[in-house]
Amino acid sequence: MISFANDYLEGAHEKVLQRLIETNMEQEHGYGSDSFTKQAIENIKEVIECQDASVRFLVGGTQTNQIVIDALLNKFEGVLAPETGHINVREAGAIEYSGHKVLTLPSVNGKISAHSVKEYLEVFNADETKEHMVLPGMVYISFPTEYGTLYTYEELEDLSRVCHDNQLPLFIDGARLGYGLVSEKSEVTIQDIARFSDVFYIGGTKIGALCGEAVVFTKNNEPKHFISTVKxxxxxxxxxxxxxxxxxxxxxxxxxxxxxxHAVAMSLKIKQAFLDRGYELFFDSPTNQQFIIMTNDQVDKLKQHVSFAIWEKYDNDRMVVRFATSWGTLEKNVDELISYL
Amino acid sequence: MISFANDYLEGAHEKVLQRLIETNMEQEHGYGSDSFTKQAIENIKEVIECQDASVRFLVGGTQTNQIVIDALLNKFEGVLAPETGHINVREAGAIEYSGHKVLTLPSVNGKISAHSVKEYLEVFNADETKEHMVLPGMVYISFPTEYGTLYTYEELEDLSRVCHDNQLPLFIDGARLGYGLVSEKSEVTIQDIARFSDVFYIGGTKIGALCGEAVVFTKNNEPKHFISTVKxxxxxxxxxxxxxxxxxxxxxxxxxxxxxxHAVAMSLKIKQAFLDRGYELFFDSPTNQQFIIMTNDQVDKLKQHVSFAIWEKYDNDRMVVRFATSWGTLEKNVDELISYL
Amino acid sequence: MISFANDYLEGAHEKVLQRLIETNMEQEHGYGSDSFTKQAIENIKEVIECQDASVRFLVGGTQTNQIVIDALLNKFEGVLAPETGHINVREAGAIEYSGHKVLTLPSVNGKISAHSVKEYLEVFNADETKEHMVLPGMVYISFPTEYGTLYTYEELEDLSRVCHDNQLPLFIDGARLGYGLVSEKSEVTIQDIARFSDVFYIGGTKIGALCGEAVVFTKNNEPKHFISTVKxxxxxxxxxxxxxxxxxxxxxxxxxxxxxxHAVAMSLKIKQAFLDRGYELFFDSPTNQQFIIMTNDQVDKLKQHVSFAIWEKYDNDRMVVRFATSWGTLEKNVDELISYL
Amino acid sequence: MISFANDYLEGAHEKVLQRLIETNMEQEHGYGSDSFTKQAIENIKEVIECQDASVRFLVGGTQTNQIVIDALLNKFEGVLAPETGHINVREAGAIEYSGHKVLTLPSVNGKISAHSVKEYLEVFNADETKEHMVLPGMVYISFPTEYGTLYTYEELEDLSRVCHDNQLPLFIDGARLGYGLVSEKSEVTIQDIARFSDVFYIGGTKIGALCGEAVVFTKNNEPKHFISTVKxxxxxxxxxxxxxxxxxxxxxxxxxxxxxxHAVAMSLKIKQAFLDRGYELFFDSPTNQQFIIMTNDQVDKLKQHVSFAIWEKYDNDRMVVRFATSWGTLEKNVDELISYL
Structure with missing residues (x-):
């Protein structure tokens, strides 16, 4: 059965596999001090046009979020995040396991605003016994968000400014970074991401790799002894x-x-097909995930041919479902999906 | 320059890579619920002849030690381990980071004895204020040890008995398990390992895989919600x-x-070559690592042609060095190494 | 200046001090194995009419919350709590520091309902990837709440039932327990508290003691090695x-x-005085804390004579302020306060 | 039965109790911002003659060790300590619970030397993969030690120098500080303690108080947001x-x-009595604890009249026992003890 259940259904892009094969028997140093890693770092720094960057590779998204946040926060600090943020709802408490509270801000379409950060800080700072509260130590957002939506240039710029005005590092979770940046609706480039953030990561697991996320500290700010922290x-x-x-x-x-x-093109083709047939969108996503409102009946029928994710109940008769595409999505599968609508 | 610096110098065995390529574009469920993982679990259970086993795959050795120990211990417990154990000296405090003390026992050639465990428990239990001490909650050993040495059948059996008599799960770190089991000097089989231990892992990173360790809970004892713990x-x-x-x-x-x-054969060839030339062994290892005592002069000369690990200072004129082999060691490299002695 | 700023303004009740003096030079065992502690435990068990209880004494409220929650939860579990609960907003992240997420439920007047717990569990259990979420492992509420309000008998009974139906221990934070139980509006007794909860504590710091909270495990359920956990x-x-x-x-x-x-009588006298003068209540509290809405002007004037707590901004012209009484509140101070209104 | 089992057998010194009574009903701010605390801090700073000091009060010794160490260490660091140090053997893993490894150094009579610290650092710094080891981040010692012994002036000075040369804060556990400083054998004053250390604490629980330890950061080095950490x-x-x-x-x-x-005078009287009767000392302690070697028979007889601590087995016929005195020890009890010898 064809599947659009998520964006990690296949292995790796064939060119990535090919490179693994070609380099396989070369003897190399361990723990990230090999020549391939060094070259990859150089290539990334060149692409993001950020000379103050240091780049480190980790294995997966939750691991990356946990380590970056733990490395940047003081022990008595927490991380501000959208209430719908991955770290708050889908990481089994990995942030709290490392001792830090996720301080939630109200989110709209998965996004928070500079205004809500500012407001949070004002309330916090006005409190006479703020020593009894968790000190906000950084801000976490996702680009694109968990709902496929994008921050505008201005939104990111404002968030970045309020963060820097308040000495709060801004961390951008880029598990699906590529799928956000190549969207026609994206107003920002990877260079902007590097400039606006203090640290971000370039998701590999969902975009072409077997596993792997590239963490980029952008302001000459790699935490001391970061390798020990990773270990x-x-x-x-x-x-x-x-x-x-x-x-x-x-x-x-x-x-x-x-x-x-490619992934985004496939996603937009799916979205258009649903719109053409009168379906309603739950979020208007310009990236690789589409959230559609379907009747329970429609869901039951489609499930016989296609695998996809049930997101949440919409009302008694309808639900929100998600179709995800990736680098590996075959256009013929997309066409097959559309044929069932 | 040829290298014997460690046992993770190359990528993966070609057959492993080949299988990755063949399965690459099959769409599969995530998070370990794919069909390959299921089949791998079946194959492992068949080999270890242990019907009560459950098998889980993790990425690396330190990660595996941290998670297994954290999952098995109560919060107020610590883990008994050889003072030379990997978790005590080479994991950047990963065990303590998860809240648990490593309770060290004196070790000989990297090994602890049933007797020393028993003695520790006797002193502990006799203490009138033992609530002020860390409760020993499990026992950790390595097979083979960090020094390439092996527990005898009797040693393992005794350890296993004292552990079970005291309700202490026995955890065997098998980062190099294959290199221990195939040694002619090994008195135990993988079935024995499964029987004597409560949990052990089969190291993949050092034996043929790009990464990966197979954790085996052997006594119907996988901790509740283990996947949540892993996440x-x-x-x-x-x-x-x-x-x-x-x-x-x-x-x-x-x-x-x-x-x-293959790795052990290469290792023994190296060992014999050193012995033939009158070198002294620091440990008499029958597995894939050889610890040799060399003069500083000899080290300096050999370093011009071969990469290997400086282990520790032996005396003012000599040091202990390590030569490691692996599945990927080429016999021509071994011959070249020997030619320099 | 007279103060109603909080309920820990004075030392200890004179009889408590007297008993400390009388027993001062008796030589006793340490760490809670003294004869006074033993007798205190017996007295408490008699009062709460709970033969399955075990009682332990700790020093303060945040400490008690942290230790009880940490002792009851598995490592992969979190604690359900009102979003306004003390553990969520006023304990500097003490729960997260011990590795556990506070899972918040919407609260009304500081209270959560059995219904909201049930709903949370339904959503959680329906989730296909619930392994990626924090498992709810217990429920925390306060009696009285942080806003001086009380659960009704039925509300507590319902909460208790839904907790027990779902194997979730119910923990009642009783930092101000006495002030809730003696209220005329209280529908529950300390025996009810013991019956409905799995663990609760009897606050001493705010009610007559220099420090101290009595933790009561009510269902033969003191966690194993609890003293080690405390240490x-x-x-x-x-x-x-x-x-x-x-x-x-x-x-x-x-x-x-x-x-x-005494404390509640003083509190109600203050409340009545405010009501008589046309002030509005922010919460209608029948216990030892009163939350009043005052204009900024009124606040400024009163602050010249009386110390009290600014709770939060109400609107541009008004704020919510709190007056707390305690065992140590002098009636003449109450009268003085009223004279300024 | 009279007891010398430990140094926390009684309540508080009568003058301390008296002061509690006198100040009892004064309304004061909470959380350490009261006027008594402020005055106490001034008095301590004057006594220790250290203008760069900041003083904070905590409740007990293990709590103090845990918090000070956790506040000073980076997350990836551990604390160097004597293998016999209280934090290593008698605190139920409180340091590891907060995520830090205790890195042990060999100790003689409870003491470590500057030399052993230096040696540890040399080995650590020479290691090629020191990122895999726990970074030493501070040094912990006790004065007097757990065995009643004292560092000489030179020993402390040397330790202090090697610590400062290596940017390692030196923390002195002073649970029994007074009993060490007033000893005739003490070569150091409290001003020296302040000068040599970066942080130390003045034990109150064992010296006159119901509870309480005064933490002194001596070098303008109170950790940022220390109150939040305490909370x-x-x-x-x-x-x-x-x-x-x-x-x-x-x-x-x-x-x-x-x-x-007074406590030390009583202790020395006991020690002399034992020596006069030909008993052997296990440690030669000039402070408030005496460690005596007694035959099993002698122990059994004395236990009928006096309570004291069994320290450890010496050989099959003898054991080491401990007699502790304190501010509260009555001389008539000492005389009674001596009468049984």
Missing amino acids: QHGALLAKGRLLGVQFLELFTNNLYFDISQ | QHGALLAKGRLLGVQFLELFTNNLYFDISQ | QHGALLAKGRLLGVQFLELFTNNLYFDISQ | QHGALLAKGRLLGVQFLELFTNNLYFDISQ
Whole structure:
């Protein structure tokens, strides 16, 4: 059965695999000090046009969020995040496990505003016993969000400014970064992401790699002894080359963005097909995930042919479902899906 | 320059890579519920002849030690381990980071004895204020040890008995398990390992895989909600297939043991060459690591041609160095190394 | 200046002090194994009419919340609590510091309902990937709440039922327990509290003691090795007698409830005075805290004579302020306060 | 039965109690911002002659060790300590619970040397993969040690120098500080302690108070947001006055040192009595604890009249026992003890 259940259904892009094969028997240093990793870092720094960047590779998204946040926060600090943020709802308490509270802000379409951050800080700072509250120590957002939506240029710029005015590092979760940046609706580039954030990551697991996320500290601000922190979290790969080689290929000849483009094109084709048939969108997503409102009946029928995710109940008769595409989505599968609508 | 610096110098065994390529575009469920993972689990259970086993795949050794120990211990408990154990000296405090003390026992050649465990418990239990001490909650050992040495059948049996008599789960770190089991000096089989332990892991990172360790709970004792624990530690791979596929191939047609055999044969050839030339061994290792005492002069000369690990200072004129082999060691490199002695 | 700023303005009730003096030079065992502690435990068990209870004394409220929650939860679990609950907003992240997420439920007047717990569990259990979410492991409420309000008998009974139907221990924070129970509006007794909850604590710090909270596990359910857990949290008093003696006196001749009565009487007198003068209540509290809406002007004037707490901004012209009474509140101070209105 | 089992057998010195009574009904701010606490801090700063000091009060010794160490260490660091140090053996893993490894150094009579610290650092710094080891972040010692012994002036000076040369804060656990400083064998004063250390604490629980330890950061180095850290650990007393008042009295008119003197005088009288009768000392302690080697027979007989602590087995026929004195020890009890020898 064809599946649009998520964006990690296949292995890796064939060019990524090919590079793994070619480099396989070269003897290399461990723990990220191999030559492939070094070259991948250079390529990424060139693409993001950020000379103050340092780049580190980790294995998965939750791990990356946990480690970056734990490394940046003081022990008595928490992280401001949208109430719908991945770290708040879908990471099994990984942030709290490392000792930090997720301080939630109201979100609209998965996004928070500079205004809500400012307001939170004002209330906090006005409190006479703020020592009894968790000090906000950084801000976390996702680009694109968990709902496929995008911050505008101005929204990001404002968030960045309020963060920097208040010495709060801004961390952008880019698990699906490519799928956001290549969208025609995106007003920002990867260079903007680097400039507006203090740290962000370039998602590989969902975009062409077997696994791997590239963490970029953008302001000469890699935490001291970051490798020890990674090791302490059990996240330091002996064969760091596995990550280095994959990102080296993804950041050679624009591959990362080219394959992201394909995913978004497939996603928009699905969206248009639903719209053409009168379906309602739950979120208007310009990226690789589409959230559609379907009747329970329609869901039951489609489920016989296609795998997709039930997102949540909409009302007694309808539900919100999600169709995700990726670098690996075959156009013939998209056509098949559309044929069932 | 040829290298014997460690046992993770290359990528993966070609058959493992081949299987990744063949399965690459099959759409599969995430987080370890894919069909490859399921088949790999079946194959492993068959090999270890343990019907009460449950098997889970994790990415690396430190991660595995941290998660297994954290999942098995109550919050107020610590883990008994050899003072030279990997968790005590080489994991950047990953165990303590998760809240648990490593309670050290004196070790000889990297090994602890049933007797020392018993003695520790006697002193502990005799203490009138033992509530002020960390309760020992499990026992950790490595097979083979960090020094390449092996527990005898009797040693393991005794350890297992004292652990079970005292309700202490016995955890065997098998980062290099294959290299221990195929040694001619090994008195135990993988079935014995499963029987004597409560949980052990089959190291993949050092034996043929790009990454991956197979955790085996052997006594119908997988901790409740283990997947949540793995996620909470940031260690749940979206593409769990990456681990499943690799272990599926390693546990098809005896590949895991065959490639382990090669590594040990290469290691013994190196050892014999050193002995033939009158060098002294620091440990007498029958597995894939050799610890040799060399003069500073000899070290300096050899370093011009070969990469290897400086272990520790022996005396003012000599040091202990380590040569490691693996599934990927080329015999021509071994011959070249020997030519320099 | 007279103060109603909080309910821990004075030292201890004179009878409590007296008992400390009388017992001062008796040589006693440490760490809570002294004879006073033992007697205090017996007295409390008699009062709460709960034979399955075990009682332990801790020093303060946040400490108690942290330790009880940490001792009851599995590592992968979180605690359900009102979004306005003390553990969520006023404990500097003490729960998260111990590794657990506070899972918030919407609250009305500081209270949550059985219905909202049930609904949370339904959504949680219906989720296909609930392994990625924090497992709810217990429920926390306060009696009285942080806003001085009380659960009705039926509300508590319903909460208790839904908790027990779902194997979720119910924990009642009783930092101000006495002030709730003696209220004329209280529909529940301390015996009800013991019956409905799985663990609760009897607040001493705010009711007559220098410090101290009596934790009561009510269902033969004291966590294994609880003393080790207390020690591990740095909370085991060498001179446990300090807590034992105080609670012994508080639970002799009904002292705890008598002095609570006084505080509530003073509080109601203040409330009536405000109502008589046309002020609006922010919460209608029948216990020892009154939340009044005052204009900024009124606040400024009153502040010249009386100390009280600014709670929050109400609108541009008004704010919510709090007046707290305690066992130590002098009626002449209450009269003085009223004279300024 | 008279007891020398430990140094927390009684309540508080009568003058301390008296001061609590006198100040009892004064309304004061909470959480350590009361006037008594402020005055106590001034008195302590004057006594220690350290203008760069900041002083904070905590409740007990393990709590103090946990919080100070957690506040000073980076997340990836551990604390160097004597293998016999209280934090390593008697605190139920409180340090590890907060995420930090205790890195042990060999100890002689409870003491470590500057040399052993230096050596540890040399080995650590020479390690090529030190990122895999726990970074030493501070040094912990006790004065007097857990065995009643004292560092000489030179030993402390050397330790202090090696610590400062290596940017390692030196933390002195002074649970029994008074009993060490007033000893005739002490070569150091409290001013020296302040000068040599970066942080130390003045033990109150064992010296005249019901509870309480005064933490002194000596080098303008109180960790940022220390109060939040204390609250996060559940250790912030609402009625901070309880600690402030007690230390205010202890540091008025030299009371702390006078009552320490008494304890040591009683201890030396006991020691001399044992020596006169030919008993052997296990440690030669000039402070308030005496460790004596007694035959099993002698122990059994004495136990019928006197309570004391069994320390450890010496050989099959003998054991080490401990007699502790304190500010509260009655000379007639000492005489009675001696009469049984």
